[in-house]
Amino acid sequence: MATIFRLEKVDIRKxxxxxxxIGTIVTVSxxxxxxxxxxxxxxxxxxxxxxNLHSATAVAAATPSTQHWIxxxxxxxxxxxxxxxFFILQSFTLKExxxxxxxxxxxxxMGSLEGAVVSLVMVRDMKAWALGWDSRLLASVYTGVICSGxxxxxxxxxxxxxxxxxxxxxSPLCMIITAALGSIILHEILHLGSIIGALIIVIGLYTxxxxxxxxxxTSDEKGKTLPELPIxxxxxxxxxxxxxxxxxxxxxxxxxxxxxxxxxxxSSSQEVA
Numbered sequence: 001m002a003t004i005f006r007l008e009k010v011d012i013r014k015x016x017x018x019x020x021x022i023g024t025i026v027t028v029s030x031x032x033x034x035x036x037x038x039x040x041x042x043x044x045x046x047x048x049x050x051x052n053l054h055s056a057t058a059v060a061a062a063t064p065s066t067q068h069w070i071x072x073x074x075x076x077x078x079x080x081x082x083x084x085x086f087f088i089l090q091s092f093t094l095k096e097x098x099x100x101x102x103x104x105x106x107x108x109x110m111g112s113l114e115g116a117v118v119s120l121v122m123v124r125d126m127k128a129w130a131l132g133w134d135s136r137l138l139a140s141v142y143t144g145v146i147c148s149g150x151x152x153x154x155x156x157x158x159x160x161x162x163x164x165x166x167x168x169x170x171s172p173l174c175m176i177i178t179a180a181l182g183s184i185i186l187h188e189i190l191h192l193g194s195i196i197g198a199l200i201i202v203i204g205l206y207t208x209x210x211x212x213x214x215x216x217x218t219s220d221e222k223g224k225t226l227p228e229l230p231i232x233x234x235x236x237x238x239x240x241x242x243x244x245x246x247x248x249x250x251x252x253x254x255x256x257x258x259x260x261x262x263x264x265x266x267s268s269s270q271e272v273a
């Protein structure tokens with residue numbers, strides 16, 4: 001989308017553009033491996049991993065086999081498309097409205113308004129809105145302050161400086177961080193596919209960032225053109241040349257005036273003779 005809207009330049013003949021394309025493909029492949037391929041279980045926490053394995057097996061057995069795969073796939077693709085369109089729209093908006101804080105406030109306000117309307121339509125139980133001094137309040141505050149306020153502001157600053165591609169290229173890291181924190185804090189089951197996919201994502205991310213840095217360095221070198229030197233005239237030299245010209249003119253006038261009476265005297269002497 002950034003290439004279509006001319007926010008990102010891609011030249012297949014150049015190595016940095018090839019690195020960005022290859023890195024993007026590798027990153028997406030790593031995310032697919034991390035999601036679709038599980039592999040053997042890597043038990044890092046002893047008994048907790050075994051207990052979680054038994055609970056996950058029981059949940060999978062109780063889950064009906066007829067799941068809405070088509071609707072879920074369409075929703076996920078729509079979410080990815082909307083998230084990408086958001087950064088494209090943010091990039092165009094920042095060119096006309098460069099105030100990141102005000103834009104972040106408007107984004108949070110409109111998101112809260114739309115989320116409240118959708119929640120009231122989908123969840124009719126008013127008890128779901130009740131908050132207490134527990135993890136629900138912490139989750140709400142963390143989501144509003146960190147994930148919405150600070151995150152949107154930082155994304156806007158980076159989007160304005162480096163473009164939407166540089167912002168979205170780090171999105172697959174969320175899968176790696178979530179898998180790591182889930183395994184450490186919540187003692188969730190960690191599979192070999194998650195580790196392999198994480199390594200592939202890191203390799204692809206490094207390739208894209210390398211290509212992007214080369215593009216930025218090339219554009220900076222092209223932008224550093226030598227300014228034209230202004231023509232500075234020395235006033236002293238100019239005045240000196242003017243004085244020389246004036247003295248030359250005055251001396252010429254004096255010689256001409258002196259030659260005039262001499263010619264008159266010669267002519268008069270010739271007449272007397």
